[in-house]
Amino acid sequence: MINTIPDKLGKYEVRGQISRGSMGIVYLGHDPYADRPVAIKVALSESLNDPHSGERYRKMFFNEAHTAGMLKHPNIISIFDAGTDDDNCYIVMEFIDGGQTLKDFCRVDNLLPVERVIEIVFKCAKALDYAHRQGIVHRDIKPSNILITPDQDIKIGDFSIAHINKADSTETMPLGMIGSPRYMSPEQLREDFVTSQSDLFSLGVVMYELLTGRHPFYAENFSRLVSKILNEEPPAMRGYRTELPGVLEDIFRKAVAKDINERHRMGLDLASDLSRAFDSLEGPSEEVSSQEQFYSVKNLEFFLGFPDVEIWEILRASTWQDYGMDEEIIVEGDLDDCFYIIVGGSVAVKKGGSSIRVLGKGDCFGEMGYLAKTKRTATITAEEKTSLLKINSTVISQVSMNCQVRFLKVFLRTMIHRLSTTTERLSA
Template structure:
């Protein structure tokens, strides 16, 4: 594939990578004025082989599953579309950095502290994805990137699946063999526990420079995964703390019941061993959340079922004084409802208003899929309900219409307030 001048609205800069399924270009987004990466599917429509159909399914699956996620440690999907019948995905561009493959070589291992920080970020990101119903199914060193400033980015959700419904599932023995969990190798139903297992394999490699299992041939490798234990980490690296080796062993337990039950649980154990890591405080129980949200004036016209739908598409967020919640000019398809506390609305470095409990913000960017028109900054401790656009699109028509009615009313009220202020200014 030659380098095109444009893909959709994006101005192509250069080809930065090629793979069996597609080509990756760097490009410029003229509307958001930023550099992006564009992955273009290189499988032609004329090729109707099973492998080509599967490749296309994986390609579209990545756009669908990752588009439902918005986490600092997951590579963001910004857009997707087709250009001359050629599908493409627009991703955030990472300037510099590398995958963890570079750091699983025995002569290039990272420090233990740095390795734990990476595993901690990965565990939290997977916990977020799992809570949104997304299972990656192909966690491995080459699918985890470190940015130039050291942040983790999990990428390549091509064979991911939603844990409920089958609209995006890609069935069969998929995944990289040496990272497969026992249940994945047996082609059983895959759950979030598989991602935990695979992260354990990555941890083992980062600490030792060795794969926990290695064999000539897939059948022998699967036999090892199912029936054998890996060599103790201390055989290769005696300086690894015993508690850390135990965390890796628990992540790689052959029994799902003996494994970590969530990424949050694994992150908490890592934090208990390495005290410089901070695990966010546990959010309130689900029943307490529902009661709190139900009492907000914003939801007065919602039924209990509709409130439950909203909460299924939302995250409970906490911010401290002066934390930036939304940045002016950024593109993020979500909106927020204030549960407690106050926030400042700032435009061009000037505070223009204050919002408080029960107010919403970000609704115009959500509706129009446009850039944020102002920044939002916490003036004290704040709790928010962040509602994800991609998940809200799966809500019932009644719930979506209810939101549209409230957004329209909010817009009218804010326009009326602005008109009054302008009238006073002119007078």
């Protein structure tokens, strides 16, 4: 057991202790070669040397380095290195300065705004979708394993009990009831085979806690908890927080459906639902029939050459929004991944308070944010009553492949034309 802080672990300098948990001690370290701070997790020697569970503990400890080390995603904590130093086993990972876990925001007296929760769960769903497509199931998604950074980003960590679902994998991590019971799916509690949908069930439970400050299957003992997860429906979220929209309740119910066939199939499916829910929170638009929307969009230059069936696909995957005169649509410095097509009306493009141009019916804006998810470089304001088609990059990936290809071709052509026009104006 390490009682004092070591000076070094391998090539890494140790600067202090960050935390201590069941899987080890985490130190603040410094990588002298990359010249960056790192977090170093050191296995507990007493657990490694236990005659009954030492071998299993060692496998779980290095499983985190193996599984998470395969993943490179902005919302998953990066693993840089792993090794041994004398009797110490350690893992070197990304250091999140000033980060705190979501557990702090699962209390009734410290809840985050609804929009913020949707964004957090959206990012988690996309990160899990990425991991699942690499064949990795986390198996221990819970608030304490998700960090929120000072700049309000999120990082999923602790892949110590993750499982690799690959045909050619030689990993033999136990598939029984391992993890945190409060966040386990019914199939985990029954010790059945786990899939990506098991993680999405756990994420649904986290979402409920972030929105209400309560656990959906609260019980005073383990047997009652298991019974509730297997057999009972959780209380409605709006019973705890009346302002929550019904669409979030529907998304939660689907995420934690006891029948795996009724759940979201992949993280991207959950992310798409959350994206639509977020759009609905931005304010209801005037009622425009689907048929009216179709004919308004069909006549735009952007959609020339699109078969009717694909226009309908785009419409169903997008959000129709109406804005009044002088109402802000995009604010300079904001970060999002949406692309807008003006169906009616006009907008003013302003940068640093100065007007740059006015765009009208059929024009597009937001291309760079959609493509690169960069901060908005200008403010867009409605010049008059304006109708827009708002297209989210996550949702558009749900349409048919032919439709995606056609959309991407027109999108890129539009962006190239915009860049060419800008270059000519600057040259002049």
